[in-house]
Amino acid sequence: MMQRRLWREASFDLTGKVLRINWLYVLLLCCLAAVGYTALYSAAGGSAEPYAGRHLVRFCIGLTLLVCVALVDIRTIQRLSWVAYAVGVGLLIAVMRMGHIGKGAQRWIEIGGFQLQPSELMKIALVLALASWFHKASWERMGNPLFLIPPIVATLIPVGLILKEPNLGTAVIAAIVGGAVFFGAGVRWWKFLLVALPVPFAAKFAYEHLHDYQRARIDTFLHPESDPLGAGYNILQSKIALGSGGMWGKGYLQGTQGHLDFLPEKQTDFIFTMIGEEFGWVGTAATIGLLSLIVLGGMLIAIRCRNQFGRLVALGISVNFFMYVFVNIAMVMGAIPVGGVPLPLVSHGGSAMLTVMVGFGILMSIHVHRDTEFETNGDDR
């Protein structure tokens, strides 16, 4: 027992850490990025410019970032989680201020040529902060409703700020990701019901206070035929592209809808339809299979981790990735309102790529330090 503890406490050397990274998982990420490269190459009409080449460069930067983050001690990450949270909230407020000057929705901050979307960073920071809170909780304290108030407030602040941006889709995803951490921490079922009950009323209230363009999206979703040129146009064309792909697809670089510019935003939010048109159902099913492996692999890392902090963070990051995938694919199929959510590592766009890769870096750090014990592991000891 004593010896095992010693082995665990000693922070193993760099080579040891690198070897402990789940390289199989990294390979899955590379496969997904390769799918992205292929689709973007086709979206540009059979050219690496302007999308695919840059996609590759960004992925390589992201991969380096992933390895660097993976080598950071999980305890350091835990200590910094509230700092990350504070920075995230600060950036959200900063972006709101700048939006005021611009008199419109502002979601981006420019830092050194990179566009940064603070709401993306915020989701990871929120997961870290919540996990850090529940990490210190004993089983008894979890039963105390008062103990749940601070993390609920900590979730509502960023969700509210993102809603104000206004970015409905990301706000809902952030709320669900936060809820998943609560769920993993062992909050009782009936407490979730208590929170979920007023949601329909809140939704009605929110609908009345939505921005016109957001309301238009929901209206178009409910009655797609009412606006065949606006948002409805995107969904209709996207469905035509997917449907015309059939079982085997039209063949690589042979998609007509995408290349004839019928498909809007084909290199970003609607990249999945490019895959659907050119590779058919086989292509889309295989892509979803790959995405599933990444989601479920992340969950397995969570289960295998031996400390509560790591478990909860891994869960949150996996659920976040899952939400991206679900919202994007459901959106292009017209199953939920169009929401400006990219398909991570496939869609063209630097900001989402970097935040997603940092998230996977933390996931890898959890995997590397899965047996690490914290000095104070709540009052369980």
Next chain:
Amino acid sequence: MRRETRRTGVFTRRALLLMGGQAAVLGGLVARLYQVQVVEGGRYATLANDNRISARMIAPPRGRILDRFGTPIAGSRINWRALLISERATDVKATLEAFSRIVPLTEYERARIDREIHKRRRFIPVMVREFLSWQDMAAIEVSAPDLPGILVDVGTTRIYPYGEHLAHVVGYVAPPNEGDVANDPLLALPGLRIGRAGMEKYHDLSLRGRPGAVQLEVNAVGRVIRELDRQEGVQGDDVGLSIDAGLQQAVVTLLGDESASAVVMDCHNGEVLAMATNPGFDPTLFNSGVSQAQWAEWTRDRRTPLINKATSGLYAPGSTFKMAVALAGLEAKAITVNDRVDCPGYLDLGDTRFHCWRKGGHGGLDLRGGLKNSCDVYFYEIARRTGIDKVAAMANRLGLGVELDLDLPGQRSGLIPTREWRMAQGKAWNIGDTIVSGIGQGYIQVTPLQLATYTARLASGRQVQPHLTRSLGGVLQPGSLPEDWPALDMPEKALRAVREGMWAVVNEQGGTAPLARLADPKVQLAGKTGSAQVRRVSREMRESGTFDSAKLPWEFRPHALFTAFAPYDAPRYAIAVVIEHGNAGAAAAAPLVRDIMTETLQRDPANRTEPPAAKLAAAQQ
């Protein structure tokens, strides 16, 4: 340790549950995709290959711009045009060739059409030619069978009934460029114009409206099978301005041929009633693109017709700045209203001598006398006692040298120098700089609109901001009531003293601007002259005694300024006029202000009834 195991157990159970849920959802997506792609795939494949839903958008009519009484100052006129829908033409080249035999197309136009066809979606019509005559229209209609893909259409084009008289305020529209279209694909609609300057630019989104659409089912060759749906567009909102178009026209006429600018403002709420800049330009020329020759003519003209001098012309305020110096001195307690300063005709400072404009000097003067005679030495002395930083702070408070909260793009903020500003340039502030700032020369630069705002604030004691928008879509906007504007926070006594000085300038024997006196003795105007030197007057020139700035070449003559408000006992209108190289404020600008004020008081736009629509909307609020 048991508890830890329990926590782990709960986590593992719940994580597995989540994994199950995720797998189910993802599986559901795959199943749904099977439905869309394989089961219903055939139907969509037909849609993609044989039949297409082709959608054509209809550009909405642009909203109008109205003056304060509802007179249109920017509206729309019918415009016949020929469009080409490339997916309907079997051979675009042949169609254009045939079209060219009816209405000749230039090489340049051909290139533009080719470019647009390649850029845009194939079902979006491309403009071939607009502003067609009736004869051309008829000819095109008759030969329609030879012109597959060509479509004749009635659109609208922008007209400006007041033309160059209001050009700088209303601005103009122009065809959108490629960058605009990339940001908003709706701008690709043929005939859609985008506001490029003035109110057309500032309110562009409100004016633009919402496009309508027809949805057509077409077969592979592009023949329309049926019309599925039609939605008319929504016209853009009307924008109501505070401008009185009649007064504006009168003011421009009064400015004559001078290169000049005049602003008439309501003292109590900052509404701009007239903003005239001479010379103007014809804004409709931008509608279809300005010719090279026209552009060259505009840019060659040294009277800068394209620049809105009222908001972006920068001038030294000259003696019109003296009220700000006086108020700064009073506030800093560097002087009282009754303190007297002796003017021997010059002020010696070290080995530099600063001259008064009157060679023999004015003798002892109090504040009222200083303003009335526009005595330079009096204000050199006050500026010296008060210090530049306090003078600058006061000027900024009164609206000089700061960016105003104006709803017109392109204003410049001017400059009131401070020690800090000079230091930032890496130079030290000299006391001499303070002295010349006391009479509004040196580094100081202001715009005519700032002068009018400054005068309005002096007259009303409120921090009014100039603005032009009165109503949007028939709804009266905030800012049209005096109560919307906070008080200046300055003792009434000081303001009264300054106003009295301005009154004496015009109405008292020996004042510097007797020419500004109004004909009606019951209504009195208070004002202040100013002359802004463009070139330094050297000592030799001054001492030779034969110096006469009127004999200088035009571009070296000083600018003439005059700023005024009336009626003196119940201020309502503030006017500022700058005549470029007009030589002397008292001789050139003062009579002009008198005539503009007479015109304004006769029309009294601020007290006439508002347009019923705006009033109704205000009542509903």
